[in-house]
Amino acid sequence: MTRNAPSKKLSGAEVAMHNSKDSCWVIVHGKAYDVTEFLPEHPGGQKIILKYAGKDATEEFDPIHPPDTLEKYLDGSKHLGEVDMSTVEREEKATDPEEGERQKMIQSKPDLEQCFNLTDFEAVARRVMKKTAWAYYSSGADDEITMRENHAAFHRIWFRPRILRNVEHIDLSTTMIGTPVSIPFYVTATALGKLGHPEGEVVLTRAAHTHQVVQMIPTLASCSFDEIVDARQGDQVQWLQLYVNKNRAITKKIVQHAEARGCKGLFITVDAPQLGRREKDMRSKFSDVGSSVQNSSGDNVDRSQGAARAISSFIDPALSWDDIPWFRSITKMPILLKGVQRKEDVLKAIEAEVDGVVLSNHGGRQLDTAPSGIEVLAEVMPELRARGLYPRPPGAPRFEIFIDGGVRRATDIIKAICLGATGVGIGRPFLYAMSAYGEAGVGRAMQLLKDEMEMGMRLIGARSIAELNPELVDTRGLAAGHTSIPRDMLSENVYDSLRQPLWKSKL
Numbered sequence: 001m002t003r004n005a006p007s008k009k010l011s012g013a014e015v016a017m018h019n020s021k022d023s024c025w026v027i028v029h030g031k032a033y034d035v036t037e038f039l040p041e042h043p044g045g046q047k048i049i050l051k052y053a054g055k056d057a058t059e060e061f062d063p064i065h066p067p068d069t070l071e072k073y074l075d076g077s078k079h080l081g082e083v084d085m086s087t088v089e090r091e092e093k094a095t096d097p098e099e100g101e102r103q104k105m106i107q108s109k110p111d112l113e114q115c116f117n118l119t120d121f122e123a124v125a126r127r128v129m130k131k132t133a134w135a136y137y138s139s140g141a142d143d144e145i146t147m148r149e150n151h152a153a154f155h156r157i158w159f160r161p162r163i164l165r166n167v168e169h170i171d172l173s174t175t176m177i178g179t180p181v182s183i184p185f186y187v188t189a190t191a192l193g194k195l196g197h198p199e200g201e202v203v204l205t206r207a208a209h210t211h212q213v214v215q216m217i218p219t220l221a222s223c224s225f226d227e228i229v230d231a232r233q234g235d236q237v238q239w240l241q242l243y244v245n246k247n248r249a250i251t252k253k254i255v256q257h258a259e260a261r262g263c264k265g266l267f268i269t270v271d272a273p274q275l276g277r278r279e280k281d282m283r284s285k286f287s288d289v290g291s292s293v294q295n296s297s298g299d300n301v302d303r304s305q306g307a308a309r310a311i312s313s314f315i316d317p318a319l320s321w322d323d324i325p326w327f328r329s330i331t332k333m334p335i336l337l338k339g340v341q342r343k344e345d346v347l348k349a350i351e352a353e354v355d356g357v358v359l360s361n362h363g364g365r366q367l368d369t370a371p372s373g374i375e376v377l378a379e380v381m382p383e384l385r386a387r388g389l390y391p392r393p394p395g396a397p398r399f400e401i402f403i404d405g406g407v408r409r410a411t412d413i414i415k416a417i418c419l420g421a422t423g424v425g426i427g428r429p430f431l432y433a434m435s436a437y438g439e440a441g442v443g444r445a446m447q448l449l450k451d452e453m454e455m456g457m458r459l460i461g462a463r464s465i466a467e468l469n470p471e472l473v474d475t476r477g478l479a480a481g482h483t484s485i486p487r488d489m490l491s492e493n494v495y496d497s498l499r500q501p502l503w504k505s506k507l
């Protein structure tokens with residue numbers, strides 16, 4: 001049944017009658033939609049929609065669908081009109097024991113002032129986030145070796161501090177691809193911001209403005225690109241992270257729109273021709289939609305791959321070095337490759353005349369046992385110096401090197417800058433701070449990094465970013481591989497171990 005331009009609002013009871021696969025209506029943002037015919041085509045599978053048949057699906061729908069999804073994919077005749085939300089029965093959340101437990105955790109979460117470092121936000125987020133959201137943010141690929149190594153690798157680099165250097169005044173400011181910043185880190189691109197916070201990525205935009213930090217906007221944001229740009233204030237700078245679409249016309253449109261809206265850098269993700277298998281995410285997803293034994297809906301879509309698999313099916317695995325000139329031809333924004341993982345590819349990137357690279361393994365979410373960004377940096381920089389490619393010779397085109405992955409302390413940032421990075425990207429910590437405490441949390445996380453960095457610079461005897469150099473760090477531990485180091489209890493205690501499959505309850 002469909003109704004066009006209804007004169008009066010639908011009641012909750014009317015919608016609730018359409019609660020099966022034979023007639024399935026759902027409410028999203030106060031409007032009802034008839035998805036009966038759409039069910040078998042739904043890229044997220046039928047089961048998830050059927051769970052909300054006859055009900056309000058907004059909370060589940062919002063974080064994982066861009067705002068224009070309904071207009072784009074659901075025929076206008078299936079848009080049934082407004083619902084009188086005062087007549088819609090509220091689901092009693094506390095009936096789900098896990099949700100009840102989570103609500104209790106939210107009530108008793110530590111005051112924001114009790115978070116003294118970035119790992120503290122992770123510890124709180126782990127308890128207060130929805131299970132599926134936590135699984136999506138915290139997961140890494142396969143055995144999560146790379147994800148953990150990203151953080152651990154920093155501990156194999158030690159400082160060689162200088163003393164008696166008159167460190168009264170410390171200046172953390174620098175520039176990143178031409179943009180002045182207050183401190184050399186940026187908020188890197190992380191998809192699906194609304195999983196962690198109902199307002200999504202704009203929360204990060206606001207905090208980044210307050211702290212004069214650059215934000216990289218993800219292709220797969222929950223907010224629309226324009227919403228995130230509209231949230232920008234003053235001369236705040238944003239970059240675009242790009243997943244390249246098989247349909248290059250779409251990619252061209254995205255890139256040129258971003259440039260027209262003032263984005264100052266294009267970061268093409270090159271480490272994700274296929275999304276990694278993130279098992280925590282897959283497991284949480286699986287239990288959320290019910291086991292296959294309960295699958296009576298005839299749903300043939302494999303939904304076991306976890307959040308983001310379906311929404312990323314457009315990414316082009318055929319992307320190659322040959323495409324770089326085309327990107328140059330469609331934009332004047334600086335172009336950087338995000339996800340470079342070996343020295344040889346850095347050299348190729350210089351040859352290809354891109355503006356830089358991010359040494360990154362996608363936060364350990366792609367190829368497990370790929371090396372950490374900081375380790376690749378330590379390998380690359382001596383080679384570039386030996387070849388006279390760094391520092392850049394006079395007249396040579398710009399080439400800046402960033403790293404991301406596992407940065408949790410300002411000492412990690414300092415180590416990267418000492419080795420030759422222009423700046424570092426930080427992903428999960430800001431997501432966790434946002435999920436647990438909103439904008440104030442992200443702001444505090446940024447301030448903590450600034451405080452830590454000022455102290456760290458003083459204690460190693462460097463007054464400005466320009467004074468950080470390789471002579472201040474000892475990287476022999478990297479060459480020695482996995483030497484024994486004191487265990488990092490903060491991070492180990494919060495680390496959420498991979499789990500085995502759940503046993504069926506006894507019959």
Ligand code: HEM
Pocket residue numbers: 026028033035042043044045048049052057060061064065069070073074306307308309310311312313
């Ligand atoms: C009402 C009309 C709906 C439309 C038009 C729609 C459309 C879509 C589209 C296009 C995708 C793939 C995204 C992409 O490839 O860019 C998707 C994925 C998905 N949708 Fe929907 N959807 C609808 C309703 C819902 C509802 C009500 C729910 C849940 C309550 C839901 C849950 C999901 C999930 C879980 C995914 C897969 C992403 C993942 O694996 O986590 N959808 N949907």
Ligand SMILES: Cc1cc2nc3c(=O)[nH]c(=O)nc-3n(C[C@H](O)[C@H](O)[C@H](O)COP(=O)(O)O)c2cc1C
Pocket residue numbers: 136137138150188189190191218219220241269338360361362363364365404405406407425426427428429
């Ligand atoms: C939840 C999540 C989503 C991400 N989404 C994207 C994405 O859409 N595109 C991308 O290029 N990188 C993405 N990344 C990778 C980050 O940009 C970055 O490489 C990584 O998070 C850095 O590691 P860190 O989280 O340890 O700081 C994502 C990372 C996380 C944790």
